[in-house]
Amino acid sequence: MPPDYSQRASPIPALETISATELFQQMFDKADMGMALAEVNTRRFLRVNAKLCEITGYSESELLNTTAVALTHPEDRATDTASFERFARGETDRRVVEKRYLKRDGTSVWVRITTTIIDFGHVRCSFGITEDIAARKAAFSALEAVERRTNQFLAMLGHELRNPLAAIRNCSELLQSVSSEDDRLHRLQHVIDRQSHNLERLVNDLLDSARVSTGKITLSNSYVSVAEILNEALETVQQDIAMSHHELTLSLPEQEIYIYGDRLRLVQIFNNLLTNAVKYTPDHGHIDVRASVDERHVTVAITDTGIGIPPDELPNIFKLFEQAGRSPAGNDGGLGIGLAITKRLVELHNGEIYVRSHQGLGSTFRVCLPHGNRRIQPAVHKPLPLQTQSRILIVEDNVDVADSMAMVLVDKGHEVRVAPNAKAALDMCEKWSCDVFLIDIGLPDISGYDLVKQLRARESSRSAYMIAVSGHAQRSDIEHSLQAGFDRHLVKPVDFDSLAAVLSADRRSSVG
Numbered sequence: 001m002p003p004d005y006s007q008r009a010s011p012i013p014a015l016e017t018i019s020a021t022e023l024f025q026q027m028f029d030k031a032d033m034g035m036a037l038a039e040v041n042t043r044r045f046l047r048v049n050a051k052l053c054e055i056t057g058y059s060e061s062e063l064l065n066t067t068a069v070a071l072t073h074p075e076d077r078a079t080d081t082a083s084f085e086r087f088a089r090g091e092t093d094r095r096v097v098e099k100r101y102l103k104r105d106g107t108s109v110w111v112r113i114t115t116t117i118i119d120f121g122h123v124r125c126s127f128g129i130t131e132d133i134a135a136r137k138a139a140f141s142a143l144e145a146v147e148r149r150t151n152q153f154l155a156m157l158g159h160e161l162r163n164p165l166a167a168i169r170n171c172s173e174l175l176q177s178v179s180s181e182d183d184r185l186h187r188l189q190h191v192i193d194r195q196s197h198n199l200e201r202l203v204n205d206l207l208d209s210a211r212v213s214t215g216k217i218t219l220s221n222s223y224v225s226v227a228e229i230l231n232e233a234l235e236t237v238q239q240d241i242a243m244s245h246h247e248l249t250l251s252l253p254e255q256e257i258y259i260y261g262d263r264l265r266l267v268q269i270f271n272n273l274l275t276n277a278v279k280y281t282p283d284h285g286h287i288d289v290r291a292s293v294d295e296r297h298v299t300v301a302i303t304d305t306g307i308g309i310p311p312d313e314l315p316n317i318f319k320l321f322e323q324a325g326r327s328p329a330g331n332d333g334g335l336g337i338g339l340a341i342t343k344r345l346v347e348l349h350n351g352e353i354y355v356r357s358h359q360g361l362g363s364t365f366r367v368c369l370p371h372g373n374r375r376i377q378p379a380v381h382k383p384l385p386l387q388t389q390s391r392i393l394i395v396e397d398n399v400d401v402a403d404s405m406a407m408v409l410v411d412k413g414h415e416v417r418v419a420p421n422a423k424a425a426l427d428m429c430e431k432w433s434c435d436v437f438l439i440d441i442g443l444p445d446i447s448g449y450d451l452v453k454q455l456r457a458r459e460s461s462r463s464a465y466m467i468a469v470s471g472h473a474q475r476s477d478i479e480h481s482l483q484a485g486f487d488r489h490l491v492k493p494v495d496f497d498s499l500a501a502v503l504s505a506d507r508r509s510s511v512g
Helices: 020-030 050-056 074-088 134-175 183-214 226-244 263-279 338-348 399-411 422-431 448-456 475-484 496-504
Strands: 034-039 045-048 094-102 108-119 124-132 221-225 247-251 258-262 286-293 297-304 352-357 363-370 391-395 415-419 436-440 465-470 488-491
Touching: 034 050, 050 094, 050 108, 050 124, 074 094, 074 108, 108 134, 134 183, 134 399, 221 226, 221 263, 226 247, 226 258, 226 263, 226 286, 226 297, 258 263, 258 363, 263 286, 263 297, 263 338, 263 363, 338 352, 391 399, 391 422, 399 415, 415 422, 422 448, 436 448, 448 465, 448 475, 465 475, 465 496, 475 488, 488 496
Parallel strands: 247 286, 391 415, 391 436, 436 465, 465 488
Antiparallel strands: 034 045, 034 124, 094 108, 108 124, 221 258, 286 297, 297 363, 352 363
């Protein structure tokens, strides 16, 4: 029969003879966490326990002859003192800090201290409980180091992959203009072009996965049209839709709706969802894109007639490195990155994403985003046309990238020369005047940043339009280029449609 706890237990007789002072003293001395009583004004220790002595390496008498300030690491003292003064003034009831204590042997130890005020009437004291968190800090530091190395590796991997990708894309661009009666040439060109785009998307997803993990994705917001975002996302998958013989339907609200967000990232959201819809829908399927709007939100639903998502995978579908299984056709489920990035981008736009799916019956991804309260038309800046032909100097040490880019630009009517390093570029500028520079950042002698500064300092090249071409694509890389003196930052592999737009526009207004 279980014991009856309905009646309050009587005090243990032996404890009735123990005073509260003696009981506290026993608990204070034997506690497995450092404890100390200190005078508030001077922060001098009045009582310390054995565990605090063990943590700091000092004896009890040594600690009673010092203060919490003296025990604190010099680099932490100013912050710690300011925090304690706010606490002593009564701005908070409890103070929790992490800082370093200096040990008797000269080393330091990370501690977490929780402090409260105890008022004895004649003296006002602070009571602190100290926890040794050195092992925890060491573990966090090790994890941060691994994370840094991982991010550095992914950034370097992305950079290194972009050079061969750039050469492939450049050659693919050039093949489009080569006339041939052999239909195989055109089919091969389409394969190269399509797969190089796929590789580029994978590289971008790998880099974004690192930014998602560290919370370093930033947005450049403006009012953007929902219709334009969806049409731009559809353009990127149009070729894949045609090859799979899918039927696509698009339904948009009658009124023009605007979202305050990052245009590129919003396109990326719907491009990722559309890419998945195409990938997991067998040939001759149907993909429906439907946008609806209420007073506060715009909802975009992308529905496919694909293979669906297994029920056991639905709860994890938006987790990083989780992926759906193989399709009946044997296609890989991917890296498990795209949907995690998509969810994070939706959340950064203060939106939500949902999925409904039944295995074998397709899936619906629904994105709900707040729309702009104002129905405004974005400002339209019409480019001022300049000459169709430019004199372009490509500064690039990768021979395949430089030569293939030069051939594409020459084919488009431009006069082009190539310099393999900064010195050759500076020497060439002495004899040949150009109005556009395409400069790789990672040059073998000096960086592209240093080169553009030297070119800006010269009268002959000061007013030229200077474009950074780099495998690094983070917003900080773009900002660094603009601060160094570049007018534009393009990411390898260069999109020649974007480059053509830059070369034919009013270059004085082109930044970013």
